Amino acid sequence: MSSDQKPALGPGWYSAPDLPGALRYWDGEEWTEEYEVKKDDPEPVTSWVIAKGILLGAVLIAFAVWVLAVLWEIAS
Incomplete structure (x- = not known):
């Protein structure tokens, strides 16, 4: 046209x-x-994307707790 x-x-x-x-x-x-x-149109957020985000967050928190525990042992 x-x-x-x-x-x-x-x-x-x-x-x-x-x-x-x-x-x-x-x-x-x-x-x-x-x-x-x-x-x-943006890609819809799927439950799999949300699950991966939650899993990654949990792994990062567990790693941070482990690092703090190791540092606490070294300092004691």
Whole structure:
């Protein structure tokens, strides 16, 4: 669709005919000068990602406790 082509739909954001990868606002009669960059949908946070974070946190806490115990033994 070239920039002079008119969508058959009402006002809204549509793929910019003159700028691939962007959106351009159609006011119902003509293209405005408003552009937006298309945003990719973020990856959803899965339970596996949450579980890995919890596991990593637990391992780091256990390691910190172990280090403190070793340092306490050395200092005693």
